[in-house]
Amino acid sequence: MKQQTLAMAADQGAGFExxxxxxxxxxxxxxxxxxxxxxxxxxxxxxxxxxxxGGRPPVGLERMLRMHFVQHWFNLADEACEEAxxxxxxxxxxxxxxxxxxxxxxxxxxxxxxxxxxxxxxxEQLFAKVGEVLQGRGLKVGTGTIVNATIIGAPSSxxxxxxxxxxxxxxxxxxxQWYFGMKxxxxxxxxxxxxxxxxxxxxxxxxxxxxxxLLHGAERRVYGDSAYASQKEAIAxxxxxAKDFTNQRVRNRSGEVDQTRRTKNRNKSRxxxxxxxxxxxxxxxxxxxxxxYRGLAKNVTRAFTALALSNIYMSRERLMAQxxx
Numbered sequence: 001m002k003q004q005t006l007a008m009a010a011d012q013g014a015g016f017e018x019x020x021x022x023x024x025x026x027x028x029x030x031x032x033x034x035x036x037x038x039x040x041x042x043x044x045x046x047x048x049x050x051x052x053x054g055g056r057p058p059v060g061l062e063r064m065l066r067m068h069f070v071q072h073w074f075n076l077a078d079e080a081c082e083e084a085x086x087x088x089x090x091x092x093x094x095x096x097x098x099x100x101x102x103x104x105x106x107x108x109x110x111x112x113x114x115x116x117x118x119x120x121x122x123x124e125q126l127f128a129k130v131g132e133v134l135q136g137r138g139l140k141v142g143t144g145t146i147v148n149a150t151i152i153g154a155p156s157s158x159x160x161x162x163x164x165x166x167x168x169x170x171x172x173x174x175x176x177q178w179y180f181g182m183k184x185x186x187x188x189x190x191x192x193x194x195x196x197x198x199x200x201x202x203x204x205x206x207x208x209x210x211x212x213x214l215l216h217g218a219e220r221r222v223y224g225d226s227a228y229a230s231q232k233e234a235i236a237x238x239x240x241x242a243k244d245f246t247n248q249r250v251r252n253r254s255g256e257v258d259q260t261r262r263t264k265n266r267n268k269s270r271x272x273x274x275x276x277x278x279x280x281x282x283x284x285x286x287x288x289x290x291x292x293y294r295g296l297a298k299n300v301t302r303a304f305t306a307l308a309l310s311n312i313y314m315s316r317e318r319l320m321a322q323x324x325x
Contacts, residue, residue: 075287
């Protein structure tokens, strides 16, 4: 075991900060420390991670994964994450960095790690591994799926080096408002509220097109808003036993409102609303309201990683109950 330096002892508050108490960040990081399946997630990345043969030894894989997750939790760019680790004792303690003995991995190191994940599509694999671990701990995928999509904005300005917008992002209209960016489509279990599938497209792709890819095939009920109305054939193509519980349009061509349909929609929306909890975590807590990277591929990795972390966060009470003695 390495001997503690004075810097690490100070970070851990070994008698130096008598009046300090745990902040919300401290509590959050301590919870994540205990419930994130570090070993299983490292096993996903390890086959692709540099072994450091014939050169400088690479930074430890788990440390890089912790830094990568810190980026997602606190919505930090590569260099901003480096500076946050230099500034915050809580983050250094979580990542395991002793400034008296070693440097904080710089932004370029984080960039290379992120590109490794993107190149090997490890965001999707991390998401799948988290789902596998959660099912093993009792959070089973049921027979009801809620489908929905949200827009993630992208810079629409052409004031950049290329004098052009991102060619892989597109615009779409929602109501009377135009948006430019991409769409995150997800399938969420109606009982646990956890995401089990996702698809990322440009914003101009209609919600209904990725619908079959959001189903796991064993559904008995499929919930969704009116964007998924009249999609029985698409649902049956993936889940033959599923019944269509998506909201139906309540106005006919003459503008009259069908009150019976409206009442049914309200009842179905009580279940459908659970999908918004996932978007609240990904967009409000993790800050994934706008893309940071150019192109869909880079943002696909971020989206799947954010969903994996969202599933862990939303399961934290049950997972902590299993951890406590």
